[in-house]
Structure formats: C-alpha cells, structure tokens
Amino acid sequence: MEDVLSNINELAVSQFGAEYAETRAQRLHKTMLTLKEGRVEAAKQGIENGVALRVLVKGAWGFASVGSLNAETLESAVCDACKMAKTASSRLKTPIKIAETKTVEDHVQIKPKKNPSAIFIEDKINTALSLNKATLSHDKRVKSCTIDYLDLTGTSYFANSEGTRIEQDKLYVWSRITATASSQGVFTFSREEIGSTAGYEVFDEEPPEVIGEKVAKLAIEQLDAKPPKGGRSPVVLGPNVVGVFVHEAFGHLAEADLALSGGVLMNNLGKKIGSDVVTFYDDGTIPGAFGSFKYDDEGVPTQKTLLTKDGVVTGLLHNRETAEKFDAEPTGNARAENFRVEPIIRMRNTFMAPRDNSLEELVEDVRSGYYFKSFRGGQASLDGTFQVGIQEAYEIVNGEIGDPVRNASISGNTLETLLKVDAVGKDFKLWPGRCGKGQMAFICDGGPHIRVKEVIVGGSA
Amino acid sequence: MEVLEKDQMLHLAENAVKIALKKGAAEAEAYAYEGQATNVGIERGQVTKSNRVIDRGVGVRVAVDKAVGFAYTNIIASQNTIEDTILKALNAAKASKADQNWNGFPEKKPYTNTDVFDPKILELHSEDLVDLASNMLDAAVSVNKRVFPIEGGAGAAYIANAITNSNGVAAFENGTIVECSLAAVAKEKTTVTPVCFEFNAERAYDVDPVWVGKEAARLAVSALKTKRIKTETTKLVLTQFALQELLHYTLINAVKADNVQRNQSPFKDKVGEKVASENVTIFDNGLFPAGLRTWKFDGEGVPNQKTALIEKGVLRGFLYDNYTAKKEGLESTGNATRAGYLSTPSIGTTNFHITPRNKTPDQLMSEVDDGLIIYYLQGAHSSNPVSGEFSVVATPAWKIRKGEIKHATRGVMLAGNIFEVLKNVSVVANNERKMGQLVAPWLLVENVRVIGK
Numbered sequence: 001m002e003d004v005l006s007n008i009n010e011l012a013v014s015q016f017g018a019e020y021a022e023t024r025a026q027r028l029h030k031t032m033l034t035l036k037e038g039r040v041e042a043a044k045q046g047i048e049n050g051v052a053l054r055v056l057v058k059g060a061w062g063f064a065s066v067g068s069l070n071a072e073t074l075e076s077a078v079c080d081a082c083k084m085a086k087t088a089s090s091r092l093k094t095p096i097k098i099a100e101t102k103t104v105e106d107h108v109q110i111k112p113k114k115n116p117s118a119i120f121i122e123d124k125i126n127t128a129l130s131l132n133k134a135t136l137s138h139d140k141r142v143k144s145c146t147i148d149y150l151d152l153t154g155t156s157y158f159a160n161s162e163g164t165r166i167e168q169d170k171l172y173v174w175s176r177i178t179a180t181a182s183s184q185g186v187f188t189f190s191r192e193e194i195g196s197t198a199g200y201e202v203f204d205e206e207p208p209e210v211i212g213e214k215v216a217k218l219a220i221e222q223l224d225a226k227p228p229k230g231g232r233s234p235v236v237l238g239p240n241v242v243g244v245f246v247h248e249a250f251g252h253l254a255e256a257d258l259a260l261s262g263g264v265l266m267n268n269l270g271k272k273i274g275s276d277v278v279t280f281y282d283d284g285t286i287p288g289a290f291g292s293f294k295y296d297d298e299g300v301p302t303q304k305t306l307l308t309k310d311g312v313v314t315g316l317l318h319n320r321e322t323a324e325k326f327d328a329e330p331t332g333n334a335r336a337e338n339f340r341v342e343p344i345i346r347m348r349n350t351f352m353a354p355r356d357n358s359l360e361e362l363v364e365d366v367r368s369g370y371y372f373k374s375f376r377g378g379q380a381s382l383d384g385t386f387q388v389g390i391q392e393a394y395e396i397v398n399g400e401i402g403d404p405v406r407n408a409s410i411s412g413n414t415l416e417t418l419l420k421v422d423a424v425g426k427d428f429k430l431w432p433g434r435c436g437k438g439q440m441a442f443i444c445d446g447g448p449h450i451r452v453k454e455v456i457v458g459g460s461a
Numbered sequence: 462m463e464v465l466e467k468d469q470m471l472h473l474a475e476n477a478v479k480i481a482l483k484k485g486a487a488e489a490e491a492y493a494y495e496g497q498a499t500n501v502g503i504e505r506g507q508v509t510k511s512n513r514v515i516d517r518g519v520g521v522r523v524a525v526d527k528a529v530g531f532a533y534t535n536i537i538a539s540q541n542t543i544e545d546t547i548l549k550a551l552n553a554a555k556a557s558k559a560d561q562n563w564n565g566f567p568e569k570k571p572y573t574n575t576d577v578f579d580p581k582i583l584e585l586h587s588e589d590l591v592d593l594a595s596n597m598l599d600a601a602v603s604v605n606k607r608v609f610p611i612e613g614g615a616g617a618a619y620i621a622n623a624i625t626n627s628n629g630v631a632a633f634e635n636g637t638i639v640e641c642s643l644a645a646v647a648k649e650k651t652t653v654t655p656v657c658f659e660f661n662a663e664r665a666y667d668v669d670p671v672w673v674g675k676e677a678a679r680l681a682v683s684a685l686k687t688k689r690i691k692t693e694t695t696k697l698v699l700t701q702f703a704l705q706e707l708l709h710y711t712l713i714n715a716v717k718a719d720n721v722q723r724n725q726s727p728f729k730d731k732v733g734e735k736v737a738s739e740n741v742t743i744f745d746n747g748l749f750p751a752g753l754r755t756w757k758f759d760g761e762g763v764p765n766q767k768t769a770l771i772e773k774g775v776l777r778g779f780l781y782d783n784y785t786a787k788k789e790g791l792e793s794t795g796n797a798t799r800a801g802y803l804s805t806p807s808i809g810t811t812n813f814h815i816t817p818r819n820k821t822p823d824q825l826m827s828e829v830d831d832g833l834i835i836y837y838l839q840g841a842h843s844s845n846p847v848s849g850e851f852s853v854v855a856t857p858a859w860k861i862r863k864g865e866i867k868h869a870t871r872g873v874m875l876a877g878n879i880f881e882v883l884k885n886v887s888v889v890a891n892n893e894r895k896m897g898q899l900v901a902p903w904l905l906v907e908n909v910r911v912i913g914k
Contacts, residue, residue, distance in 0.1 A: 040528070042529045046532060
C-alpha cells in the first residue's frame with residue numbers, strides 16, 4: 001500500500017508541480033449500536049476504505065478524497081488536487097510553507113487484550129443490554145435510556161514526498177449512556193461516556209451495572225434539585241468540569257490556527273494569564289487514553305506538550321503549517337477524522353496538572369457558592385468567552401456541600417477566570433469525550449478539583 | 462463533474478435488495494448515495510486552499526424475524542464487498558433482538574416534484590469558486606480596515622439519493638447546493654471582537670457573496686464598541702442565528718415522535734392544547750420551494766410533505782418516520798433523515814418553517830423601547846433537551862434603545878425555558894430566511910432573564 005502512495009506523491013512532485021505531497025489511505029471497520037429502552041434499534045456494521053491526497057502547489061493547498069484504493073483513480077485525483085491548488089494560489093499574498101520534520105518509517109501495531117473486531121456482535125449487544133437494564137431498573141422515575149456504542153478498527157497508511165512512510169493500526173471503543181427521569185412535571189437528563197484506544201477491555205474496568213446505576217442516580221438526584229441563583233459566585237469544580245473547562249476555555253485558544261485567527265492567546269505568549277497554580281498539558285502519549293496515538297495525520301510523532309506552566313503560557317498546539325509561522329516545532333496535533341477530510345489542529349488528552357489540596361480544603365473556605373461536579377456540554381469563542389453547562393451540581397453553604405442544583409451553567413472570560421483559580425486539588429481524573437471542530441475527534445480531558453474565586457453562574461432563579 | 466446516472470444508482474440499490482432477499486432477509490431496503498463537493502477555503506484573509514471530495518456508498522437495512530440489521534460500504538465497485546456487506550447486515554439482524562413493533566418498510570406512494578437541481582452548479586470549477594470567495598473577501602475588507610476575515614469559503618455540492626425496498630419503492634432524486642460563508646472579527650488595538658458570521662446557501666446558482674462579506678464585516682465592526690449591561694428581565698429580538706441554536710436542542714426534540722413515545726417530550730398528550738403564543742405557527746415542510754432540506758422523499762423513500770406542528774399557538778402534531786408512525790397506526794410524515802449512507806435513518810426535521818407575519822424588521826425593532834438583539838449564542842447544546850431549560854451566552858448581544866441598536870455587550874447570559882419563550886413571542890416579522898433546517902423570520906420575545914456581566 002505504501003508503495004502505491006509513494007508513487008502518487010512522486011507523481012505530484014515530478015509531473016504536477018507540487019512542492020509537497022502526502023497521501024493517507026485507510027481501511028476501516030465499524031460496529032455501531034443504538035438501544036432505546038433495551039430495544040436494539042439497529043445493529044450496524046460498516047466497511048469502508050479511501051484515500052486523502054494533499055498537495056502544496058505555489059503555496060496553496062489542494063486536497064482530494066476518493067473512496068477507492070485503485071491506482072488509476074488516485075492518479076487522476078492527485079492531478080485534480082494539484083490543479084485545484086494552483087487555482088487557489090492565484091490570489092495568494094502569503095504563500096503557505098510547512099515546518100521541517102524528521103522523516104519516519106514505522107509500523108505501529110497495537111495489541112489489545114480484547115480486540116473489538118474479534119468480539120461477536122451478540123456480546124456487544126449483551127453489554128449494551130446490561131447497561132440499559134442497570135440504568136432503567138434503578139428507579140421507577142427513570143423513564144428512558146439510550147445507549148450508543150461504536151467501535152472502529154482498521155489501518156491507516158501515510159506517505160509523503162519527503163520519505164515518511166507509516167502504517168498504523170487504529171482502534172477506538174466508545175459508548176454513551178443517556179437517561180431521562182421525570183416526576184411531577186420535572187424532566188431531568190443525565191449522560192456518561194466511555195472511550196478507549198486500548199481495547200474492548202475498557203468494559204472490564206468499570207462493569208456495565210456500575211455505570212448504568214451512576215447514570216440513573218444522576219438523573220434522579222436532579223428531580224428534587226432547585227435552580228441556581230444567577231449571578232457571580234465562587235465555585236468548586238470537579239475534575240469532569242475542570243476537564244471541559246480546560247478543553248473549551250483554554251485548549252481551543254491554544255490551537256495555533258485559532259490563535260492566528262485573532263484568539264486571545266496570540267498576544268499572551270510567554271505572559272502570565274493564570275494564577276501560580278495553573279499548569280496545562282496536551283498529551284498524546286497516555287497509553288489507552290481516548291485521545292492518544294503515535295503519529296498524527298501529517299506523520300509527526302505525538303508528544304506531551306506543556307501549554308501553561310505556573311500561570312505562564314509556554315506553548316501552542318501546532319501542525320506543520322502553523323509551526324513554520326511561529327518558528328516552533330510541530331507538536332503532532334494535526335488530526336483528520338477520516339480520509340474524507342483534511343487534517344486540522346486538534347487536541348489530544350488535555351488536562352490541568354494536580355497540586356496539593358484536598359476537596360475538603362477547597363470547599364471549607366466557601367461561605368456561599370456551588371460545587372459543580374459534572375458537565376453537560378461546553379463551548380468557547382476566540383475572545384475567551386466560555387460557557388459550560390452543568391449536569392451535576394450542589395450548593396456550598398458555610399464550607400459544606402449541600403443540596404443538589406439543576407440546569408446550572410457557568411460562563412466568564414478565560415483570562416479573567418484563570419487568574420481567579422485560587423486552589424488546585426491533589427486528585428486527578430481523565431474523561432473521554434468527542435470534540436467537534438467541523439470534524440469529530442476523540443479526546444480526553446480532565447484534571448483535579450479546583451476552586452475559582454468567581455464565575456458567572458447562569459440560572460433562572 | 463462526472464456523476465453516476467439514475468439507472469446506475471437505482472441498479473446499485475435494487476441489486477443489494479435482491480441479494481439480501483436471496484440470502485435470507487424477510488425484507489430489505491437499500492440506500493445508495495453519491496455526494497460530490499468542490500470547495501475553496503479562506504484562511505486569515507486569503508484564499509489558501511481548494512478541495513474536492515467524492516463520496517459514494519450504499520447502506521442496506523434488513524429485517525429477519527422482526528429484528529433489524531444494517532451495514533454499509535463505500536466499496537461499491539466490488540460485487541464481493543457488496544455481498545459481504547449484506548451478510549454483515551444479516552448477521553447484525555440475527556444477533557439482534559426481535560422488535561414486536563417492527564411493522565415493515567414503507568409502501569410505494571406517489572411523489573410531488575421538486576426543483577432542487579441546477580446543472581449550472583454541477584459545472585462550477587474551483588476557478589469560479591475562487592472568484593466567488595475573492596469577491597466576498599474584497600467586500601468584507603472594503604467595509605472597514607479593522608475587519609479581519611478569519612475563515613470561510615465557497616462551495617458547490619451535488620447530492621444524489623436512490624432508495625429501493627422489497628415493498629416496491631424505487632426512488633431517485635438528485636439536487637445541488639451552492640454556498641458561501643465568511644467568519645470575521647474586527648480588531649482595534651488589543652481588542653478583538655467575537656467572531657461574526659454570515660452565509661448564503663441556495664439550491665440554484667444564485668448566491669450573493671458581496672452581501673455575505675459586507676454583512677459579516679458590518680456585524681464585526683458593530684461589536685467593537687461594548688458596554689456592560691445589568692441583570693434584568695427584558696425583551697429580546699431573536700434573529701435566525703439565535704433561533705437555530707435555541708430550537709435545535711429543545712423544541713425540535715419535543716416534536717419528534719420517538720421522543721414523545723418515549724416520554725421525553727413535554728408535548729406528550731398535549732395535541733390540541735395551547736403551547737405557544739397565538740403569533741406562532743410552525744410547519745415542517747419537506748417541499749418548501751428551494752428549501753435547503755427540500756427533497757421529493759425522505760430517507761426511507763416516503764414522500765416529503767407539509768406537516769402542521771403548531772398553528773396559532775396550538776400544538777397540532779409530531780414528526781414521524783415509518784417505524785414510529787406504524788407503532789401508532791399512523792402514516793409517516795416523511796421525516797426519516799439520513800446522514801449519508803453511513804447510518805440508519807432517524808427522525809429529523811426537513812425545513813422547520815416558522816410562518817412569517819406582516820411587520821418589517823424595522824417595525825419590529827421600533828416596538829423595543831429597551832432590549833437586546835441576539836445573533837450568536839454559545840452553549841445551546843447544553844440545554845436540558847427534555848425540559849427545554851437553557852442557560853446560554855450571547856457572543857455578543859447588541860443593546861436596543863428606542864428601536865435602535867446602541868452598542869454591543871459581551872458575556873451576557875440568557876436563561877429560561879424555551880417553552881416559556883414560545884408563549885412570550887409578541888411579534889413575528891416578515892423577514893424570513895433559510896438557515897440549515899430552519900426557515901424563519903425575526904421574533905420579538907418578552908420577559909427573558911438576562912444576566913449581565
């Protein structure tokens with residue numbers, strides 16, 4: 001396969017005027033399930049393959065994707081991509097260049113304990129059914145349960161005109177469990193996700209019965225919860241909320257393409273933007289984590305990237321194009337969802353480093369505030385405005401965690417908020433998730449418990 | 462652009478159904494898809510790239526003893542892979558559990574013609590799209606030097622769908638979409654505004670890139686001057702951008718029959734009751750002229766139609782696919798939507814049409830003595846999808862005094878319940894536009910809680 005790809009790259013450079021060419025071929029197998037209240041809506045399986053070709057001609061990118069590994073089809077597609085790049089270059093003021101990177105030849109094989117492709121679909125359905133049963137049987141007020149399951153296995157081949165040739169096994173296992181509960185006109189909703197690049201053994205770590213009960217409890221607890229008071233408030237955030245906060249409110253701003261587009265980190269490189277206890281990493285090397293891989297989709301090795309150390313911005317997430325612009329090293333963050341799309345800068349496993357406080361210590365100094373334990377969605381803009389919806393929340397009254405609160409959300413400005421982080425816990429947890437930036441990427445985020453002196457709490461009361 | 466012919470697409474689907482039946486399916490359905498798109502991309506003030514994606518595939522759904530299985534492949538040139546795919550669908554069905562509510566695939570019905578294919582779009586080359594994108598960029602920058610277009614582009618797409626099933630459905634339709642979009646910020650010293658976005662998408666080759674560029678730029682510049690506002694209960698003018706965000710995760714879920722049947726909708730048992738202000742009338746119209754979601758038939762080959770959801774504030778009905786309709790002894794409303802060939806259909810809107818009334822946007826604005834106009838929202842996806850409670854950030858909002866926009870304000874949160882918002886719609890304007898699944902004019906809403914910064 002790599003020989004075919006190398007020939008296509010060679011053709012782009014020698015015949016069609018490309019400065020650089022890369023081809024990425026994939027063979028993928030998927031299994032998907034959707035269960036609603038234990039009814040298997042459809043058990044689904046897929047076989048797909050295709051090639052993405054990307055070329056740089058006169059400083060502009062051309063990209064073509066075809067659902068075929070046929071050499072003739074690829075030759076015509078690469079010719080097309082080069083022509084398109086040339087057309088796109090016609091009004092270019094600043095030609096694109098890419099940073100140098102070492103060439104690599106590697107074959108990355110994974111050895112899962114339980115390869116999802118070797119597990120019968122019946123067994124996957126049974127796992128989902130036990131998740132469903134545990135969720136629905138917990139309490140009569142749980143009204144519905146939806147289970148989504150996906151596994152993806154296959155092989156990716158990468159070759160570029162500089163001589164890099166990589167074959168990489170791919171493996172993802174993911175599931176999402178959502179439940180709704182209702183009682184006396186109150187509707188609540190809860191969600192939990194599981195995700196791994198290790199193998200199907202992820203379901204052995206936390207049995208379906210435990211996960212199902214957790215989801216059910218979350219929905220039930222909110223039934224008696226009260227709405228939060230809108231306004232400014234001190235908050236203690238759990239690792240799950242810290243994760244989505246780090247990802248949304250900081251991580252996206254650390255993506256070099258967004259920094260270049262006017263994001264607030266652009267003017268803050270090397271500057272102090274957070275309190276002394278704020279240290280962030282984006283790490284693609286954590287074994288089995290949902291955002292881990294060995295090489296990115298530009299053939300650059302992944303790494304553990306320090307983004308902020310003790311409150312000072314130390315780095316950004318780069319692909320080869322932005323690394324060249326910043327005179328930095330590529331960080332291995334170029335990812336493409338599949339062969340239908342171009343690689344763009346994406347996070348991997350993004351987290352805040354733990355420090356030394358216990359949860360009790362974080363809570364005891366809060367006279368009146370909230371403990372936000374798990375999230376429901378989050379989003380941020382380039383100017384640093386963020387919003388994180390909260391799924392599980394409690395009041396803090398006189399230094400103690402009190403009654404549950406529902407439908408809360410927090411917002412603020414990233415730079416203002418990071419300066420207000422005044423204590424960081426010693427615990428640590430990573431959570432799998434999926435991030436949308438035009439394409440879907442599998443990621444993790446997390447951290448310890450933290451305390452923030454003040455954020456805006458959105459609430460209807 | 463070379464595309465598969467109608468006969469080739471239908472043959473692909475018919476062949477799959479035939480094989481599935483031969484290999485043991487009680488019933489079978491095949492969906493063949495072709496999508497071809499050419500795009501030109503803008504990054505940070507210039508056209509930097511062009512891409513072309515060709516995606517073809519087939520998805521096969523089979524039923525065996527009332528259990529359903531599905532498989533897809535994009536390797537359509539290989540008869541072996543297609544047979545393998547069908548075996549995978551059959552295996553999936555056999556591994557699955559019987560569903561007593563499964564009442565078969567849809568029957569054959571006549572279709573209404575639509576006009577969603579423009580051969581001119583098929584002939585667009587990257588050169589044409591570079592021109593389109595460049596005109597849009599030039600227009601944006603001409604508005605004001607402080608404008609910085611960060612991303613956007615122009616694209617032309619061709620989509621063809623063929624569906625056949627063992628009940629005799631054999632349908633084909635192709636259509637086109639052309640679009641251009643621009644996201645821009647305005648910069649002044651160290652101030653950068655939130656991203657302001659505009660776009661224009663059409664089924665026929667008739668887009669206005671200059672308007673898109675100018676409008677994105679105008680909004681960005683107007684976001685430069687900001688002031689804080691106080692926490693209060695106030696009037697909101699909701700533009701289509703805001704409505705699209707707020708409704709997608711709440712109201713639209715509430716009118717899907719599967720959510721109603723599964724006790725996940727506050728509209729359960731409320732047909733005939735007043736659920737919104739009498740100013741609100743909403744249809745789902747799969748045949749809306751030149752709608753972005755207009756097609757002859759849905760993802761199961763059921764004819765698209767116009768379905769009343771809310772008329773003068775009164776709840777009239779829900780959106781059904783074949784399964785949920787048959788479960789209640791009803792007919793599908795043609796709302797089985799597909800995301801290409803990669804998955805099974807699920808209930809979705811076609812063109813979710815909030816019927817316009819007669820006031821111009823200026824007349825609507827003149828009724829606002831004090832309030833906010835909302836374009837872009839952040840965090841709507843964290844709304845409670847069942848209860849409709851939301852708590853979102855406007856990025857930014859603009860303050861209205863005595864009918865005029867005074868200044869922008871950042872970081873304002875809006876909190877409430879979408880079903881209360883619907884009851885508080887006091888004015889519906891006449892300026893409807895298409896935005897994805899939504900076709901709607903501006904709405905004026907009373908009494909929304911706004912948390913100032």
